[in-house]
Amino acid sequence: MSTPKPRTQFALQSRILHWLMAAMVLAMLFIGVTMVASLGDYHLLVAIHRPLGIMILILAAIRFINRMCTKLPPFPATMSRQERFLASSAERLLYALMFALPLVGWGMLSAGHYPIVMFGPVHLPPILPANPMLYAVLRQSHTILAILLFATFLAHLGAVLFHTLIVRDRFLDRMALWPTRSRKPRVKLD
Amino acid sequence: MNSPKSNQTPLTDLPKASLIVRFAAIGVVLAGIAGLFAYAGGWLTPHALTPASMIDTFEKVGGLHPGFRRNHAKGVCISGYFDSNGRGVPLSKAAIFPSRRIPVIGRFALAGGQPFAADAPHTVRSMAILFKLPDGEEWRTGMNNIPVFAVRTAQGFHDQLLASAPDPATGKPDPAKMKVFLASYPETAKAMQLIGNHPVSSGFDNSTYNSLDAFRFINAAGAVTPVRWSMIPVQPFEPISATDPGKAEKNYLFDALIAAIHSRPLQWHLVVTVGQPVDPTNDATIPWPPDRQQIDVGTLTIDHVESEDTSPARDINFDPLVLPDGIAASDDPLLSARSAAYSQSFTRREGEHKEPSAVSTAETEK
Numbered sequence: 001m002s003t004p005k006p007r008t009q010f011a012l013q014s015r016i017l018h019w020l021m022a023a024m025v026l027a028m029l030f031i032g033v034t035m036v037a038s039l040g041d042y043h044l045l046v047a048i049h050r051p052l053g054i055m056i057l058i059l060a061a062i063r064f065i066n067r068m069c070t071k072l073p074p075f076p077a078t079m080s081r082q083e084r085f086l087a088s089s090a091e092r093l094l095y096a097l098m099f100a101l102p103l104v105g106w107g108m109l110s111a112g113h114y115p116i117v118m119f120g121p122v123h124l125p126p127i128l129p130a131n132p133m134l135y136a137v138l139r140q141s142h143t144i145l146a147i148l149l150f151a152t153f154l155a156h157l158g159a160v161l162f163h164t165l166i167v168r169d170r171f172l173d174r175m176a177l178w179p180t181r182s183r184k185p186r187v188k189l190d
Numbered sequence: 191m192n193s194p195k196s197n198q199t200p201l202t203d204l205p206k207a208s209l210i211v212r213f214a215a216i217g218v219v220l221a222g223i224a225g226l227f228a229y230a231g232g233w234l235t236p237h238a239l240t241p242a243s244m245i246d247t248f249e250k251v252g253g254l255h256p257g258f259r260r261n262h263a264k265g266v267c268i269s270g271y272f273d274s275n276g277r278g279v280p281l282s283k284a285a286i287f288p289s290r291r292i293p294v295i296g297r298f299a300l301a302g303g304q305p306f307a308a309d310a311p312h313t314v315r316s317m318a319i320l321f322k323l324p325d326g327e328e329w330r331t332g333m334n335n336i337p338v339f340a341v342r343t344a345q346g347f348h349d350q351l352l353a354s355a356p357d358p359a360t361g362k363p364d365p366a367k368m369k370v371f372l373a374s375y376p377e378t379a380k381a382m383q384l385i386g387n388h389p390v391s392s393g394f395d396n397s398t399y400n401s402l403d404a405f406r407f408i409n410a411a412g413a414v415t416p417v418r419w420s421m422i423p424v425q426p427f428e429p430i431s432a433t434d435p436g437k438a439e440k441n442y443l444f445d446a447l448i449a450a451i452h453s454r455p456l457q458w459h460l461v462v463t464v465g466q467p468v469d470p471t472n473d474a475t476i477p478w479p480p481d482r483q484q485i486d487v488g489t490l491t492i493d494h495v496e497s498e499d500t501s502p503a504r505d506i507n508f509d510p511l512v513l514p515d516g517i518a519a520s521d522d523p524l525l526s527a528r529s530a531a532y533s534q535s536f537t538r539r540e541g542e543h544k545e546p547s548a549v550s551t552a553e554t555e556k
Binding site for chain 1: 204212224344505
């Protein structure tokens with residue numbers, strides 16, 4: 001087939017942002033869940049958790065703008081309409097959570113009357129007034145949203161593995177950082 | 191999962207055996223990551239000591255008192271200012287040390303998880319202070335009127351709580367349990383002797399409050415100094431009275447503090463003890479030698495007292511690791527554990543309905 005070549009991969013900056021943030025978000029989830037159960041490593045992990053969360057918030061904003069400005073590769077033909085809907089919904093949810101978790105964390109520290117320390121003397125201003133019940137609600141929300149993010153990540157990973165290992169439609173190539181050779185799809189179209 | 195085309199293509203042409211292996215591999219990857227997550231979160235090790243189980247133990251020993259701190263539960267809030275004299279600058283670049291006046295808010299409290307316990311002369315007294323630095327940084331410190339801390343580790347603290355819990359049958363701690371505990375924590379046996387021999391003053395106002403844990407001061411050149419600090423009262427020392435008035439007047443220590451602040455501002459010198467390389471920074475049960483250099487870096491003045499019912503200090507977590515640039519944690523394992531446990535206590539009480547404090551506004555305005 002030599003029709004005008006549609007994009008087969010996400011734009012390079014999109015792929016870099018995807019993998020960079022995947023590593024950061026996954027690290028963040030593990031740091032978060034470890035620190036709240038740890039006495040000995042709590043301080044060290046919290047000291048990483050706060051600035052890493054703000055870095056994710058900044059990258060999420062950059063990524064969102066990039067997402068609005070770049071053309072996406074089409075879904076492969078192996079995806080049904082329902083599956084495409086699910087994939088798009090999961091993407092929206094992941095974006096929403098990448099914004100919500102750092103903002104809830106920042107707001108929670110503000111409501112809890114904490115200074116929002118980044119590194120050295122650098123700290124952020126509070127974004128909410130100090131209020132006990134507001135703190136408690138946001139603290140609880142932070143955990144619930146984090147578990148939701150982890151579950152969404154697992155579903156996303158499961159779907160990609162399903163396509164890559166079972167359907168074998170070279171689904172992962174769309175996001176690969178390495179160059180991919182174009183190969184005839186296994187499933188014949190038309 | 192069907193192709194969007196009407197003429198359906200099979201999902202895969204893989205042989206059945208290969209398909210099973212591949213599905214199993216996906217299952218293993220997903221379950222493995224989820225399992226690691228659960229392990230990291232402590233869900234697979236329910237008996238490990240965590241911030242939550244530490245606070246559970248406080249609630250078990252002291253009873254559940256919603257809305258109150260799980261330790262140092264009975265307290266009163268204070269505010270005032272700190273005048274730096276500049277002598278801390280060679281040790282630390284923290285914005286608190288150049289000569290200036292810094293507003294503070296804080297809290298005096300009695301150790302233990304019971305917010306309505308009667309004041310008693312030998313209950314550990316604490317002073318918690320939040321220094322509001324000019325650039326928005328904060329320094330929070332919680333200090334006690336004992337010369338050393340009784341335990342070296344979080345596990346020791348937890349086990350001590352259980353060993354000294356009152357026996358439901360007698361209402362008193364079981365001496366046999368304490369004996370077993372002290373046998374496995376010899377550092378605590380030594381520290382308890384030092385604490386027992388330390389003269390206790392008559393009230394909150396003339397107590398010396400010690401950081402107990404070691405910290406690190408970092409100066410502008412990057413030089414690191416191990417330190418401990420103390421708030422040493424300007425009010426002269428007076429020994430405790432022979433009788434325990436707490437039996438008749440449950441809040442006598444707090445009432446005396448309130449009366450003292452109403453009559454005149456109370457003052458303490460913030461004195462930094464400079465550690466030497468041989469001094470342990472990871473063991474709060476061991477005192478540093480008495481000949482260590484001590485530097486008076488400024489004067490704390492407390493001129494206002496307020497009930498927890500109205501003071502914002504009720505909803506401040508005096509986490510000892512809220513530190514400005516220029517002050518850092520040492521390798522003392524208690525510091526991270528305190529930070530973690532305070533956070534757990536804070537999170538629980540902030541979401542609970544607030545009961546009036548034992549030291550009420552009627553009392554603080556008397």
